[in-house]
């Protein structure tokens with residue numbers, strides 16, 4: 111087993127990884143930027159090293175410095191967390207060339223899945239259902255129009271190299287095609303230096319359902335069930351739950367198998383997530399994320415499996431601790447992301463100093479957070495400051511627990527989205543499981559009014 115792991119990240123995910131490392135008897139090295147000196151991950155790690163100025167490109171994205179620190183502090187492995195360098199194949203190669211272990215998939219898998227069109231091609235070959243659309247990058251606007259006629263409008267033009275919701279354009283009919291095609295291409299070139307685009311049918315009112323995968327270096331791949339992440343704003347997830355309240359056991363089984371096929375098609379090892387859009391019993395692959403995800407704790411709550419621990423074990427060349435038959439699902443878990451943002455002012459970020467802090471507790475409540483009283487939330491990084499995760503025997507029990515946890519939660523000093531989450535937890539549609547990826551957009555006006563009264 112590894113003796114010392116460098117965590118190439120910050121915030122709550124760095125804290126999350128440090129916790130498992132210490133439970134496994136592994137020492138940790140934290141890295142931090144100038145403005146992160148007071149961060150919780152810096153205080154919890156065995157040791158911490160400053161790697162540069164606040165700007166991520168000069169600190170958390172500096173591959174050379176991070177690897178130098180890992181070597182100088184005698185680390186044998188690097189865990190990338192999510193974001194930053196976690197899906198950067200060049201970083202994986204550089205880490206390995208320096209004799210260190212990257213705790214994540216291979217550079218080849220990241221490359222194969224990082225390009226969405228390439229991933230789509232791989233999935234088609236691996237018999238994974240994909241959204242109807244083009245089978246290769248689009249060669250011309252005319253070709254795009256022909257395929258659109260075949261699959262039916264509305265359609266999406268997507269950048270092959272896209273991510274974070276960028277490089278995506280909708281066309282509702284043929285007259286919108288030219289502008290959607292040109293704009294997607296332009297944005298793709300500007301954001302990703304690659305103007306390759308492809309076409310997908312726009313699935314109306316889908317749920318976003320994803321499957322957690324784990325693979326080892328002995329050819330074993332298992333899935334840990336699904337997460338419903340449909341409550342999103344502009345493609346950013348806000349509330350997630352596991353399992354999904356709409357899947358039948360047959361569809362769950364099929365999706366799990368499709369996700370395993372997806373992982374096998376990419377020779378995938380370590381933790382990954384296969385994302386699908388789902389509507390009326392049909393599901394279609396949209397992409398595979400080659401890292402640990404923000405919402406992984408809900409899967410941990412219903413399976414009792416520490417995903418970070420499995421990630422570390424796999425790269426220490428151990429077999430997965432579980433066979434598919436040994437994965438048991440218990441109850442329902444929900445996660446709410448607490449963001450330092452003001453939903454009444456167009457969701458603007460509201461970083462500030464924590465004046466008073468009380469986290470909820472009690473049975474079945476887990477908090478993953480970077481906050482402590484007196485901590486000043488940095489304006490330089492992501493606005494997510496805490497994740498409240500609850501676990502109940504039934505979905506209704508989990509919802510009641512989340513309401514209670516949100517009632518108890520007290521963060522003063524800056525505005526958060528706590529109230530918005532609380533209103534969603536009381537929404538009839540949410541409680542009935544009657545929601546899709548358009549939920550926030552459909553309800554936001556009502557929430558803005560409700561709280562203002």
Ligand code: ADP
Pocket residue numbers: 241266272273274275276310311312313314316318345385387396397547
């Ligand atoms: P990104 O990598 O930029 O986040 P994704 O391909 O994962 O892009 O899509 C982001 C979100 O957009 C998904 O969670 C889903 O809600 C929606 N989406 C993507 N493709 C489709 C589609 N073909 N039909 C309907 N919704 C889609």
